[in-house]
Amino acid sequence: MTAADLLRADLKLVISLVPEGSRVLDLGCGDGSLIAHLRDERGCNVRGIELAPEEIAAALGRGLSVVQADLDEGLVGYPDGAFDVVVLSQTIQVMRNPALVLREMLRVGERGIVTFPNFGHWRVRGYLAFRGRMPVSESIPFSWYDTPNIHHTTLKDFREFVSANGGQIEREIPLSAGEWRREIREVRFWPNLLADTAVAVVRAKGAARV
């Protein structure tokens, strides 16, 4: 099994959205699987940001350049427009200040790719409606008291959030995982109800499409 096979299904989709040879910054890059793949398979010039020491060490072993930083403090130190693509994968919901993170993504990158769990999914709605308890699902597998996910969003909320922070959504890909992490398919109807996760390509409002 190669590293690519081990990549989370939504990351495979992210990879397909990154043009070859792009300059890519991965926010919360973990052990660097995604950017290592982008470097090796798509000739990208990649950088990572990560907080956890053991993840940084793993990324260093792959020859990646990773800076330890807390995303909630923004991306100070990166010049405007330093990257073609800034990736934020399954992380926005754990940020204390998601608006700052989004604005910083739009500042340092021409495009941002954000993946996030959709709190509007029917299972989540049903969980709360019928069980009367905070939803726990495969894509949101935490109890309310120990969850790192402090800022849940739905697809609809996310659109408003991007617009309110100087961005526009260039592409929105609602996804539904058949068997999670094995296969994944795009949701065509009622995405806010049927998608359990989503990938959005965002750019600064008014920025020209390339």
Place this chain on the structure above:
Amino acid sequence: MTTQNDDSSYTGTAAEPPASGRQRCTLEDGLDLMSGKRLSHVDVTYETWGELDEHGTNAVLVCHALTGDSHVATGPGPNGAEKPGWWDVMVGPGMTFDTRKYFVICCNVLGGCSGTTGPGSIDPHTGLPYGLTFPLVTIEDMVNAQAAVLDCLGVEKLVAVVGGSVGGMQALAWAKLYPERVRTCIGVATTPRLGAQAIGFNEVGRQAILADPNFRGGDYDGKAQPEQGLAIARMVGHITYLSDESMRAKFGRRLQDRAYHAFDFVTEFEVESYLAYQGRKFVDRFDANTYLYMTKAMDYFDLASGFGSVAEALAAGDVRWLLLTFSSDWLFPTYQTKGLLDALRANGKEVSFAEIPSPYGHDAFLLEPEEQRRYIEPFLERAVCEARCEAGALEGCDEQ
């Protein structure tokens, strides 16, 4: 011989070539200094551990800090008997800088007092020790002298140059002056330039030495040594290497060998006793003039010098960087390294950075080997692998 490795099949002979002991590289043509002055004769004392591989891909230069010497790892000391190295928690068989894998070089700095030409050396023009007639040397001058040692050893390119504190300044200067000879630069607890606080403490140390009646304008060779001044300088220095937290844990307000205050000006707190001991121990092994020259070189160091900015100074070459700091280090604080990080990021350079949580202050680079190893080991292994791929000795480094 004691080694800190867990490989039971390891015999300590073939796999671990012996340390060299002190060796000397003479710069026949002398050395032009940044000040515009010139030293007509320079000897650099260095030591090596391990062996250079056939492709020349495994050479690591370790730069020592203010009071270090070439003896970075355990091996024969000046009298031939085995002596522990000043960074033997990091350099040695099985350590982060594994001397069974890497060819480790460490030089005593220019201006030093452990074999390399410095203020204690004989001025060939007068036949007497230089003393304060020795020209002021800079971090860059030290690096130029080290480059000559690499030539002596036939090392074209370093897989890594590494240093903590002032040693880190030298590592940074290497990347500025010789980017084509450095694959990676590992700067630990270091800075592109000292802040006023650190310069201030250096000046207190210098004034203590200059005020010692035995100093005699630096001309104390063969006479009573300015021991008191040098010891005070060391005591002040030691405080700056610790942190409030580490001093509280180590000493608190405990008294040494007594239950009540003496109501006299004697050494009574444990911290006083410790500092006095550190001062006494230091004068036996270090030279007051070298202390003056080294601290001045630290104060003068500005990575941007000769260029408009740090970013411009480091624009050339494709050095890969690993910068590590320690959370409680207030002498070489993290924010200063972050300034360097930003300059490198502005240039789009390959730079990695982490701040290691530690209570040990600036001394942490000597006391936190495992936390440094966590980052340096994979970084260095990958760098050697890439060097070997470039040399055609390996196919690839991915997913081995």
